[in-house]
Amino acid sequence: MNKQMYDLCKWVLDTVSKAGAKDSRVGLSKSRLVEIQYRDKKPEIIKQATTLQMGIDLFVAGRYSSQNTCDLRKDALKEFISDAVSTTKLIAEDPYRTLPDPKYYKGRADIDLKIADASIDELSAEQEHTIVKAVEGAAWSAGGEKVVTVEAWFNDELSESVTLTSNGFSGDTRSTNFSAGASVSVRDDDDRRPIAYDYVDCHFHKKLGNPEVIGANAARKAMAKLGAKKIATATLPVIIENRNTHRIIGGFFDALDGRNIYRKQSFLADKMGQKIGSDKFVLVDDPFIPEGQGSWLYDGDGFAAKKRTIVEAGVLKDFYIEWYYSRKLGCEPTSGSTGNMVIPPGSRSVDEIIKDLGKGILVTDFLGGNSNPTTGDFSVGIFGQFFDGGKIVHPVSEMNIADNHLKFWHKLSECANDPWLYSDWRTPSMVFSDVVVSGV
Amino acid sequence: MDRIDRRTFLKATTAAGGAIVAAPVLFDGWLTFAGTERAGYFEKEFGITDSLCKKVLAKALSKGGDFADLYFEHTISNSLGLEDKKVDRASTSVNLGVGIRTVKGDQVGFGFTQELTEKSMIAAAAMAATIADGSATAVSGKFAAVKTDNYYPLTGTKPAPLTPRLSLVENTAGKCFARSNYIIKTIARFGDGRKRIMVVTSDGAKAEDLLPGSALSAMVTVEKDGRKEQFWFSRGGRRDFSYFTDDIAREVAEGVVDGAVTLLDAVVPPAGEMPVVFAPGTPGFLLHEAVGHGFEADFNRKKTSIYSTMMGQKVAEPMVTVVDDGTWPGARGSINFDDEGTPSQKTVLVENGILKSYLHDRISAKHYGLSSTGNGRRESYAHYPIPRMRNTYILPGPNKPQEIIESVKKGIYIQDVSNGQVNIGQGDFAFYVSRGRLIENGKLGALIKDVNIMGGGPKLLRDITMVADDLKLSWTGVHSCGKDGQWVPIDAGMPTMLVRSLTVGGTKKQGA
Numbered sequence: 001m002n003k004q005m006y007d008l009c010k011w012v013l014d015t016v017s018k019a020g021a022k023d024s025r026v027g028l029s030k031s032r033l034v035e036i037q038y039r040d041k042k043p044e045i046i047k048q049a050t051t052l053q054m055g056i057d058l059f060v061a062g063r064y065s066s067q068n069t070c071d072l073r074k075d076a077l078k079e080f081i082s083d084a085v086s087t088t089k090l091i092a093e094d095p096y097r098t099l100p101d102p103k104y105y106k107g108r109a110d111i112d113l114k115i116a117d118a119s120i121d122e123l124s125a126e127q128e129h130t131i132v133k134a135v136e137g138a139a140w141s142a143g144g145e146k147v148v149t150v151e152a153w154f155n156d157e158l159s160e161s162v163t164l165t166s167n168g169f170s171g172d173t174r175s176t177n178f179s180a181g182a183s184v185s186v187r188d189d190d191d192r193r194p195i196a197y198d199y200v201d202c203h204f205h206k207k208l209g210n211p212e213v214i215g216a217n218a219a220r221k222a223m224a225k226l227g228a229k230k231i232a233t234a235t236l237p238v239i240i241e242n243r244n245t246h247r248i249i250g251g252f253f254d255a256l257d258g259r260n261i262y263r264k265q266s267f268l269a270d271k272m273g274q275k276i277g278s279d280k281f282v283l284v285d286d287p288f289i290p291e292g293q294g295s296w297l298y299d300g301d302g303f304a305a306k307k308r309t310i311v312e313a314g315v316l317k318d319f320y321i322e323w324y325y326s327r328k329l330g331c332e333p334t335s336g337s338t339g340n341m342v343i344p345p346g347s348r349s350v351d352e353i354i355k356d357l358g359k360g361i362l363v364t365d366f367l368g369g370n371s372n373p374t375t376g377d378f379s380v381g382i383f384g385q386f387f388d389g390g391k392i393v394h395p396v397s398e399m400n401i402a403d404n405h406l407k408f409w410h411k412l413s414e415c416a417n418d419p420w421l422y423s424d425w426r427t428p429s430m431v432f433s434d435v436v437v438s439g440v
Numbered sequence: 441m442d443r444i445d446r447r448t449f450l451k452a453t454t455a456a457g458g459a460i461v462a463a464p465v466l467f468d469g470w471l472t473f474a475g476t477e478r479a480g481y482f483e484k485e486f487g488i489t490d491s492l493c494k495k496v497l498a499k500a501l502s503k504g505g506d507f508a509d510l511y512f513e514h515t516i517s518n519s520l521g522l523e524d525k526k527v528d529r530a531s532t533s534v535n536l537g538v539g540i541r542t543v544k545g546d547q548v549g550f551g552f553t554q555e556l557t558e559k560s561m562i563a564a565a566a567m568a569a570t571i572a573d574g575s576a577t578a579v580s581g582k583f584a585a586v587k588t589d590n591y592y593p594l595t596g597t598k599p600a601p602l603t604p605r606l607s608l609v610e611n612t613a614g615k616c617f618a619r620s621n622y623i624i625k626t627i628a629r630f631g632d633g634r635k636r637i638m639v640v641t642s643d644g645a646k647a648e649d650l651l652p653g654s655a656l657s658a659m660v661t662v663e664k665d666g667r668k669e670q671f672w673f674s675r676g677g678r679r680d681f682s683y684f685t686d687d688i689a690r691e692v693a694e695g696v697v698d699g700a701v702t703l704l705d706a707v708v709p710p711a712g713e714m715p716v717v718f719a720p721g722t723p724g725f726l727l728h729e730a731v732g733h734g735f736e737a738d739f740n741r742k743k744t745s746i747y748s749t750m751m752g753q754k755v756a757e758p759m760v761t762v763v764d765d766g767t768w769p770g771a772r773g774s775i776n777f778d779d780e781g782t783p784s785q786k787t788v789l790v791e792n793g794i795l796k797s798y799l800h801d802r803i804s805a806k807h808y809g810l811s812s813t814g815n816g817r818r819e820s821y822a823h824y825p826i827p828r829m830r831n832t833y834i835l836p837g838p839n840k841p842q843e844i845i846e847s848v849k850k851g852i853y854i855q856d857v858s859n860g861q862v863n864i865g866q867g868d869f870a871f872y873v874s875r876g877r878l879i880e881n882g883k884l885g886a887l888i889k890d891v892n893i894m895g896g897g898p899k900l901l902r903d904i905t906m907v908a909d910d911l912k913l914s915w916t917g918v919h920s921c922g923k924d925g926q927w928v929p930i931d932a933g934m935p936t937m938l939v940r941s942l943t944v945g946g947t948k949k950q951g952a
Contacts, residue, residue, distance in 0.1 A: 048551055049551050052554060066530075092528045188866075375890065380892055401945070402891060
């Protein structure tokens with residue numbers, strides 16, 4: 001644990017107590033980031049800085065407030081805390097606002113999640129620039145004369161956090177993150193300039209892999225968008241590419257949130273134990289995956305992490321209920337935080353599935369759209385590839401899919417064998433049958 | 441590349457103690473700045489003198505570069521939230537720091553620090569300087585104050601205390617419940633903040649400002665015969681508390697309840713291409729997204745915008761004039777000067793159908809050999825400025841709203857939109873319609889909801905065939921625009937307007 005951060009949090013806890021708050025939670029996060037971006041074969045942006053941010057939850061005479069500040073001078077903090085406690089006393093009582101029962105803090109796993117790369121400080125500026133140049137160079141080479149411009153980047157970040165509560169919780173995290181990527185703009189025959197990107201996000205520098213592959217993939221994806229057009233509105237099978245499935249699942253997820261359930265804004269509130277999707281719909285939240293982008297040992301309430309099955313064979317098994325809303329709902333809390341969201345992969349590749357389906361749309365990007373957590377209705381713009389006769393025919397743009405989640409997940413017919421591992425959404429490409437795709 | 445030593449930084453930050461005089465804030469249950477004067481704050485409260493600025497700027501230009509700038513910020517934001525008929529949550533957020541930028545051509549070196557000490561600022565400036573590799577560039581000997589009008593004057597020197605704010609939120613929720621028996625949940629929120637900034641540039645400009653922002657919002661869930669719907673509504677802008685009268689509370693309550701209740705009878709419209717009429721006001725956010733972003737000069741300088749070869753060309757019919765206006769009094773996107781110190785202005789982007797200007801920051805202005813249009817904006821001291829919109833709208837046209845609706849045989853009428861996105865290069869956009877009506881034989885018909893509409897930005901501009909005389913801004917007071925990971929406050933608006941054809945993303949085919 002970072003002793004300086006711990007000492008400051010402890011001092012704040014004590015100061016809050018002296019100011020008259022019965023209980024409090026103090027979190028201090030520190031992040032040092034480096035961003036390097038190239039365009040047209042020269043650095044466009046070089047950015048480096050360290051940020052500190054403190055959050056304080058106050059529980060004062062049955063009342064609650066949350067405070068944030070980056071002004072961590074002790075004199076300023078002391079005054080800030082005193083004022084915050086006074087403000088909290090003026091708002092209405094809320095009997096449901098308390099720190100969690102400490103029994104939920106217990107059972108924290110004693111494992112190394114492998115999310116911190118000890119070698120982050122060994123990476124020189126020269127090495128960082130070399131990575132970006134390699135990404136950019138590969139994109140130009142793969143895209144050829146169709147390329148308008150390439151933006152390539154490398155970021156690294158070291159994050160540390162300490163959280164303490166007045167009722168005994170103590171936790172700290174340290175993680176690193178490395179990201180390399182490129183976005184490539186290409187010129188179409190009608191002067192439209194489609195852009196595509198590729199990237200890798202990971203906790204360990206060495207897991208970035210070959211930067212040239214990233215640049216070349218970005219260029220290949222951009223070239224695949226050339227000549228895009230829309231097709232007539234039709235009901236077709238749709239394959240959603242692995243890295244983008246979270247845009248659809250996100251709308252489903254909002255309805256699992258205890259806050260939305262309490263606020264009567266969840267179309268899933270009364271669906272526990274019911275069939276809400278096809279047998280193929282399986283969703284597991286696993287916060288313990290080594291090197292996972294969503295791996296953690298405790299959540300925002302301090303609850304010890306647990307692996308949970310959210311949907312099993314299309315049956316809804318669990319919600320996301322944080323401590324506060326569990327008390328308002330009168331139910332047992334689960335957790336308000338998500339870890340690594342895993343949808344198990346299937347056995348066939350996307351190419352094999354396309355051959356088998358014959359005709360449909362492979363969705364490679366979404367545009368805009370929204371989902372209504374109260375009703376489950378959603379509507380979202382899509383980009384992708386129209387396939388027919390088992391082969392890609394042409395790219396599509398300016399099209400849309402719309403449905404209701406309570407119907408849509410019954411249309412899930414297959415998962416491909418390609419789970420995306422660079423995100424906390426570790427999902428494979430997913431196939432949905434009979435989807436209305438709006439176009440001409 | 442120079443690096444800031446992390447351990448040293450933490451130690452300095454947490455142990456600074458009384459090295460800096462604590463900034464004066466008023467506390468009457470509501471944390472905010474004392475005073476409403478725009479100039480002198482950072483020197484008085486943090487000891488940021490011209491000579492210190494010059495020293496830091498000199499460090500930022502120690503390896504050359506065209507210019508450097510410093511962006512000091514101290515922001516205090518508060519909010520109150522109501523759930524279950526009582527205000528049972530409050531929050532306060534304080535942000536303090538300085539961003540230091542060195543610019544060489546179109547290259548940017550950037551560092552920032554949350555500690556306003558000479559040592560920390562010099563370290564951040566040294567980081568910014570690494571973008572250049574030549575000999576030092578001179579810094580102006582004097583900094584002249586940037587003079588502008590004030591587009592968001594505050595009504596008093598002392599902000600209102602907490603108690604009337606609590607009453608406002610409770611009053612709004614009470615009006616909601618009184619308006620409909622279908623309400624099963626009401627959530628209300630009041631938030632406001634004040635941001636003090638100071639921009640100091642190596643070429644001798646010094647601009648200081650105090651920017652207010654506040655909004656009252658409510659969300660309700662209604663239920664009828666087992667069907668539930670939700671709706672959200674807000675009012676606000678660059679206002680102080682005096683704006684939030686009982687009439688505003690009533691407007692918010694009526695807006696949110698009536699919106700939710702009408703959705704109880706709404707359907708998802710058929711899919712396909714059809715004419716679209718936009719109501720005045722909030723649908724202006726679609727204009728911001730579908731058209732405005734493509735006019736931001738960085739996308740054009742980099743040739744990634746589809747508009748990069750269209751300057752001076754006809755892009756719309758003659759009745760269409762599009763402006764981005766930072767001077768509308770009290771509007772959320774208004775600024776006295778931008779975050780590079782350039783005075784705000786009303787920029788005509790499309791005049792009578794002809795593309796006249798992009799939205800420029802200093803880098804793009806130099807690239808094109810023009811003056812900045814005052815659109816260099818940033819989220820905070822932790823970000824460098826880029827071209828951003830302010831309040832974007834279409835000027836009133838020759839038609840009447842009713843004649844526009846009557847001109848459509850079969851289409852949709854869009855009243856409220858929630859969010860959208862644009863693909864700059866292709867020009868494609870998508871926008872989510874939260875409320876609207878079908879148009880059948882020139883009359884407003886069934887209510888519609890929850891549908892995405894899509895199109896191409898340039899085609900949308902070309903396809904505007906009628907514009908009415910009823911321009912409105914949204915005045916939601918809460919909308920921000922995201923770009924490159926930065927969010928800045930904006931507003932948008934439009935008059936009633938007809939677009940010949942857009943793709944409506946419904947769940948059924950037309951006629952099915």
